[in-house]
Amino acid sequence: MSSGVNSVAMVRALLIAALVLSAGCRRPPAETGASRRDAAVDEAITAEEAQEDAHRPPLHAANAIAAAAAPEVSVTGALVEQYLRYRQLVVERGRTAVESYRQTKSRQRDAESTAGIVRSARATEEFAARMRAVEEAARAEVGLSRDQVAAVGQVAAEVLSARQLWRMSGGDEALAKARAELASLPPARRRAAQKALARNEQGFAEMREARSARKRFGDAAVEAVLAHEETLWKVQQDGARVMAEVY
Numbered sequence: 001m002s003s004g005v006n007s008v009a010m011v012r013a014l015l016i017a018a019l020v021l022s023a024g025c026r027r028p029p030a031e032t033g034a035s036r037r038d039a040a041v042d043e044a045i046t047a048e049e050a051q052e053d054a055h056r057p058p059l060h061a062a063n064a065i066a067a068a069a070a071p072e073v074s075v076t077g078a079l080v081e082q083y084l085r086y087r088q089l090v091v092e093r094g095r096t097a098v099e100s101y102r103q104t105k106s107r108q109r110d111a112e113s114t115a116g117i118v119r120s121a122r123a124t125e126e127f128a129a130r131m132r133a134v135e136e137a138a139r140a141e142v143g144l145s146r147d148q149v150a151a152v153g154q155v156a157a158e159v160l161s162a163r164q165l166w167r168m169s170g171g172d173e174a175l176a177k178a179r180a181e182l183a184s185l186p187p188a189r190r191r192a193a194q195k196a197l198a199r200n201e202q203g204f205a206e207m208r209e210a211r212s213a214r215k216r217f218g219d220a221a222v223e224a225v226l227a228h229e230e231t232l233w234k235v236q237q238d239g240a241r242v243m244a245e246v247y
Helices: 005-024 035-055 077-106 114-142 146-168 171-182 187-208 211-217 219-226 229-244
Strands: none
Touching (some): 077 114, 146 211, 146 219, 171 187
């Protein structure tokens, strides 16, 4: 579940730079200034932070997101395992559908003509219909209802998205490096940087622990998904690759 090395390094570097330099861009007070000047600096920083907090959106947008697809469905570990079997069947049979689509396309030698474009569009429609049939057959085969598929899929999508954003942002390693950088800052700038770091730590914790998903679906549902995180992520990526062959 790793991202590209370059993208991860870039995001991590930007995060650390933002945490440390956001305070560093302010003009530091003279080292020999009076204590009242230090107090004035602290007061200015506090006022600035208060203004930032007043305009900062809440970390959670859970209340603004649509309700759960099937709130009556309890997402358990057993249900997630069924969902995984369903998704694996869809991916496996989807590859066969893609091969059939490719063969159809290869026979269309006049694809640039009007008739060829029509046949190409028809082949794509036929592939979409075949995939819907594949999904319905796989769902029935493993004994899942449509509501159960929707419920597990919704929880898995939100949890995996949050966790991947956390990883792409550098994870806990990025925060550890940012904490280490604080020690090299002058006291006046360190205080503001610590405030910024605290906010980022909260945001990282929100992503790492999938707190938004917990608010919407409950801890049990999120833990059931996290217990199969690696396998769910793999089947999600495999499914995306299958569909990318056509769309």
